[in-house]
Amino acid sequence: MVTITDKTNINYSELLKRPVEYNPEIRVSVQEIIEKVRVQGDSALRLLTKKFDGIDIDRFEVDEQTIASSQNQVGENLKAAIEIAARNIERFHSAQKVSDVEVATMPGVSCKLVYRLLERVGLYVPGGTAPLISTVLMLGVPAKVAGCKELIVCTPPPVNPIILYACSLVGAKVFTVGGAQAIAAMAFGTETIPRVDKIFGPGNNYVTEAKMQVSAMGIPIDIPAGPSELLVIADESAIPQFVAADLLSQAEHGADSQVVLISNCNSIINETLDEINKQVKNLPRMNIALKALENSYAIKVETVERAIEISNTYAPEHLILAVASPEKYETMIKNAGSVFMGNYTPESAGDYASGTNHTLPTSGFARSWGGVNLLSFTKTITYQSITPEGIQELGNCIVELANAERLTAHANAVKLRMEKLSNQS
Amino acid sequence: MVTITDKTNINYSELLKRPVEYNPEIRVSVQEIIEKVRVQGDSALRLLTKKFDGIDIDRFEVDEQTIASSQNQVGENLKAAIEIAARNIERFHSAQKVSDVEVATMPGVSCKLVYRLLERVGLYVPGGTAPLISTVLMLGVPAKVAGCKELIVCTPPPVNPIILYACSLVGAKVFTVGGAQAIAAMAFGTETIPRVDKIFGPGNNYVTEAKMQVSAMGIPIDIPAGPSELLVIADESAIPQFVAADLLSQAEHGADSQVVLISNCNSIINETLDEINKQVKNLPRMNIALKALENSYAIKVETVERAIEISNTYAPEHLILAVASPEKYETMIKNAGSVFMGNYTPESAGDYASGTNHTLPTSGFARSWGGVNLLSFTKTITYQSITPEGIQELGNCIVELANAERLTAHANAVKLRMEKLSNQS
Numbered sequence: 059m060v061t062i063t064d065k066t067n068i069n070y071s072e073l074l075k076r077p078v079e080y081n082p083e084i085r086v087s088v089q090e091i092i093e094k095v096r097v098q099g100d101s102a103l104r105l106l107t108k109k110f111d112g113i114d115i116d117r118f119e120v121d122e123q124t125i126a127s128s129q130n131q132v133g134e135n136l137k138a139a140i141e142i143a144a145r146n147i148e149r150f151h152s153a154q155k156v157s158d159v160e161v162a163t164m165p166g167v168s169c170k171l172v173y174r175l176l177e178r179v180g181l182y183v184p185g186g187t188a189p190l191i192s193t194v195l196m197l198g199v200p201a202k203v204a205g206c207k208e209l210i211v212c213t214p215p216p217v218n219p220i221i222l223y224a225c226s227l228v229g230a231k232v233f234t235v236g237g238a239q240a241i242a243a244m245a246f247g248t249e250t251i252p253r254v255d256k257i258f259g260p261g262n263n264y265v266t267e268a269k270m271q272v273s274a275m276g277i278p279i280d281i282p283a284g285p286s287e288l289l290v291i292a293d294e295s296a297i298p299q300f301v302a303a304d305l306l307s308q309a310e311h312g313a314d315s316q317v318v319l320i321s322n323c324n325s326i327i328n329e330t331l332d333e334i335n336k337q338v339k340n341l342p343r344m345n346i347a348l349k350a351l352e353n354s355y356a357i358k359v360e361t362v363e364r365a366i367e368i369s370n371t372y373a374p375e376h377l378i379l380a381v382a383s384p385e386k387y388e389t390m391i392k393n394a395g396s397v398f399m400g401n402y403t404p405e406s407a408g409d410y411a412s413g414t415n416h417t418l419p420t421s422g423f424a425r426s427w428g429g430v431n432l433l434s435f436t437k438t439i440t441y442q443s444i445t446p447e448g449i450q451e452l453g454n455c456i457v458e459l460a461n462a463e464r465l466t467a468h469a470n471a472v473k474l475r476m477e478k479l480s481n482q483s
Numbered sequence: 484m485v486t487i488t489d490k491t492n493i494n495y496s497e498l499l500k501r502p503v504e505y506n507p508e509i510r511v512s513v514q515e516i517i518e519k520v521r522v523q524g525d526s527a528l529r530l531l532t533k534k535f536d537g538i539d540i541d542r543f544e545v546d547e548q549t550i551a552s553s554q555n556q557v558g559e560n561l562k563a564a565i566e567i568a569a570r571n572i573e574r575f576h577s578a579q580k581v582s583d584v585e586v587a588t589m590p591g592v593s594c595k596l597v598y599r600l601l602e603r604v605g606l607y608v609p610g611g612t613a614p615l616i617s618t619v620l621m622l623g624v625p626a627k628v629a630g631c632k633e634l635i636v637c638t639p640p641p642v643n644p645i646i647l648y649a650c651s652l653v654g655a656k657v658f659t660v661g662g663a664q665a666i667a668a669m670a671f672g673t674e675t676i677p678r679v680d681k682i683f684g685p686g687n688n689y690v691t692e693a694k695m696q697v698s699a700m701g702i703p704i705d706i707p708a709g710p711s712e713l714l715v716i717a718d719e720s721a722i723p724q725f726v727a728a729d730l731l732s733q734a735e736h737g738a739d740s741q742v743v744l745i746s747n748c749n750s751i752i753n754e755t756l757d758e759i760n761k762q763v764k765n766l767p768r769m770n771i772a773l774k775a776l777e778n779s780y781a782i783k784v785e786t787v788e789r790a791i792e793i794s795n796t797y798a799p800e801h802l803i804l805a806v807a808s809p810e811k812y813e814t815m816i817k818n819a820g821s822v823f824m825g826n827y828t829p830e831s832a833g834d835y836a837s838g839t840n841h842t843l844p845t846s847g848f849a850r851s852w853g854g855v856n857l858l859s860f861t862k863t864i865t866y867q868s869i870t871p872e873g874i875q876e877l878g879n880c881i882v883e884l885a886n887a888e889r890l891t892a893h894a895n896a897v898k899l900r901m902e903k904l905s906n907q908s
Contacts, residue, residue: 135883136883136884136887138880138883139879139880139881139883139884139887140884142877142880143880143884145588146588146589146592146594146877149586149588150586150588150594150596153584153586154584154596156581159575159578161574161575161578161838163570163571163574163575163838164567164571167837167838169571169575169838169839171575171578171579171839174817174853176851177850188887188888188889189888191884191887191888192884192888220887255850255851256851270700270701271699273698273699274695274696274698274699275695276695276707276846276851277851278851297903299899299903300896300899300900303892303895303896303899304896306892306895307890307892307893307895307896309892310890310891310892310893337892337895341891341892341895342889343890343891343892347892385868388866392599395865396864396865396866396867397864397865397866398866399866399867399869400868400869401900402869402870402871402873402874402900403868403869403874404869404874404881404896404897404900405896406881406885406890406893406894406896407592407867407874407881407897408865408867409881409885409893410880410881410884410885410893411877411881411884412588412592412594412867412869412877413586413588413592413594413867414594414596414865414866415865423701424862424864425602425680426601426680426681426701426702426862427703427862428861428862428863429863431596431863431865433858437849437851437852437853438853438854439816439819439820439821439822439849439853440820440821440822440833440839440840440854441813441821441822441823441824441839442821442822442823442824442828442832442833442837442838442839443809443810443824443825443828444825444827444828444829444832444837445827446827448827449827449828449829449832452567452571452832452836452837454564455563455564455567455568455835455836456564456829456831456832456834456835456836458560458561458563458564459561459564459565459568459617459835459836460831460835462561462564462613462616463613463614463615463616463617464613464767465732465736465768465831466735466765466766466767466768467728467731467732467734467735467762467766467768467772468735469831470728470731470766471725471728471729471731471732471829471830471831472831472832474724474725474728475725475826475827475829478724
């Protein structure tokens with residue numbers, strides 16, 4: 059980790075730039091993949107799955123029996139853990155329901171905002187050696203709570219039975235296709251994979267690029283994704299052993315992850331760095347963590363307030379407040395995905411089981427984006443209902459504005475109604 | 484208008500395809516414009532403004548005095564109309580405030596979802612002969628209600644004083660730059676135009692393409708935009724004169740607009756078509772309307788229910804229910820931007836003054852997107868706070884899941900805390 063001392067003239071948005079390696083080749087090949095799938099559907103998916111996963115797939119959808127039998131391949135302790143996590147996520151997201159809004163903006167003019175669920179959502183679950191159970195829960199449980207009718211999970215073959223088990227809990231259909239081709243399939247639909255209303259989920263550079271490209275075609279996505287990141291603000295009351303463990307839990311995600319420690323206390327910084335050196339040695343993913351630490355910073359500041367100022371500029375995905383009274387600073391936090399309050403709230407709690415969603419904005423997107431929440435699975439429709447009295451009230455206002463914008467037919471539609479009413483009376 | 488009779492085997496998503504002319508040249512030149520502005524800032528804006536608007540601009544920001552004096556150039560009737568519209572929009576969007584959510588998901592584990600305003604939003608207001616006052620109100624008023632600190636309006640020179648007046652009412656800063664270059668400026672910031680957190684507003688093909696391209700870079704936009712459209716469902720109680728006027732009010736928007744009439748009643752269809760032929764002759768924008776009517780359809784169905792089924796497939800931006808008891812069908816409507824209930828609720832009411840937002844999803848995007856509403860100007864942050872008791876409750880669950888995902892450091896961060904606590908007790 060690079061250690062520095064705060065100066066007012068430091069440009070932190072420059073200094074703490076995320077380590078991005080932009081690859082134009084990825085953009086082009088993803089464009090090609092999307093076009094192939096859009097035009098050729100399943101046959102393109104078969105070729106691409108053969109090419110990228112080295113597997114011949116006849117039927118992409120995992121049959122119910124295979125899904126059902128998955129429960130025999132999951133240990134009891136893990137099942138219990140999944141149940142607790144799912145229940146906490148369910149509780150927190152259920153509480154996020156909002157009610158429709160109806161207002162009479164003036165006599166005879168009633169307006170209504172209605173929240174409607176998205177009928178069919180697509181959830182991408184990355185493959186690899188470790189089954190990302192938490193991804194299924196963090197997307198599938200809120201989708202169920204929102205009332206989405208169909209959950210479509212795409213995940214590269216071969217699919218781990220633990221993933222199938224988690225999918226069975228949220229009632230998702232599972233299709234064994236991964237990568238950019240899976241995103242394209244959900245965006246446009248194929249003979250076997252239905253087109254979805256919105257696409258959620260993490261993935262590698264190809265998946266992320268594919269999500270951005272289909273979003274530019276109007277298919278909504280959860281949030282733009284990037285390498286994971288954590289910023290910890292620690293005062294003298296912080297416990298270096300914990301802070302080090304939290305920083306490492308983020309650093310082990312990937313070589314391109316970034317962690318930042320900001321403290322008003324030199325000894326906390328030094329002890330944390332020592333602890334990191336101790337703890338990292340015992341990690342199976344030590345090399346990944348060490349690489350991530352190269353892009354990482356420890357910053358000495360004068361006050362916690364200044365630390366939060368810097369954090370707001372950085373807009374971290376995860377922010378830990380390892381300080382004496384974190385609640386004091388809660389409202390000062392302007393830009394962050396999810397905040398972890400106090401010494402006994404590790405980031406991994408939010409990654410798995412506290413109940414908050416772990417699908418969060420990275421790369422500074424927290425300035426504009428929030429993480430996935432219940433409303434991410436809904437859309438709105440507005441209604442208005444105007445009585446004859448109402449249009450007589452409001453009519454002249456509409457005509458005046460329509461004429462100012464030189465839209466005569468807009469004015470006519472109102473005038474005709476007003477005339478008919480005045481003729482009647 | 485093309486008139487057809489419903490058959491169950493008609494593929495309406497094919498038949499009612501929106502008239503889109505996709506132009507790859509636009510994509511490329513917009514890419515170039517964005518890159519120029521990102522790298523060269525104001526100097527690029529000056530060159531592009533000279534090129535596209537034929538105007539030399541030294542200072543892009545309109546000074547306060549010019550904005551203040553604009554009020555002397557707006558007629559009293561128009562001022563009164565603007566006031567009424569602004570008040571209705573303000574009332575409906577104020578009612579959309581939602582409260583933060585706090586839940587104890589289990590003993591000692593508290594989770595919180597907080598809504599935060601976007602600090603600085605960018606509003607694009609198209610230029611042209613007619614001043615789009617309604618655009619300023621539909622975006623500026625909700626932004627003020629949400630509490631956004633800074634409203635940045637970009638609009639091509641020369642700026643109509645009526646636009647400046649409307650901007651003064653919502654306290655927006657106005658910059659005289661238009662087109663794709665304005666979108667790029669707001670997305671990345673220049674020496675004089677500040678980077679915004681989200682970009683709103685309609686525009687021509689270049690503006691729309693620019694919005695899609697910056698959204699693919701992670702800068703959020705309101706909704707993907709396309710040509711405007713209206714679908715009217717009319718039963719025997721409809722008034723053909725009104726229906727015709729409503730269809731024309733949409734058709735006059737642009738040659739690429741589309742209108743669809745669906746009715747269970749042949750005489751209503753025929754009388755409406757006659758009325759259209761009468762009314763269109765008196766429109767200044769007759770030729771535009773006639774062109775739009777070429778892409779438009781009148782469909783005879785058996786029942787209103789079937790009409791709504793077709794409408795849900797089409798997912799119209801605007802839907803008028805010109806039927807006896809529209810409320811009967813309210814919950815059947817799954818996909819639509821904004822719905823207009825009954826014979827005395829013309830679409831132009833929602834375009835200007837009923838209070839609902841006129842920034843709505845077109846091109847079938849209403850399947851996935853809602854229109855602009857108060858929450859469009861907010862983001863969410865989550866907080867979690869776990870007590871020592873809480874982490875002892877939840878710890879094993881987290882460790883189990885972290886181990887299943889082979890993220891050892893994630894498990895360590897929890898174990899260390901649990902060990903410390905058990906040593907203490």
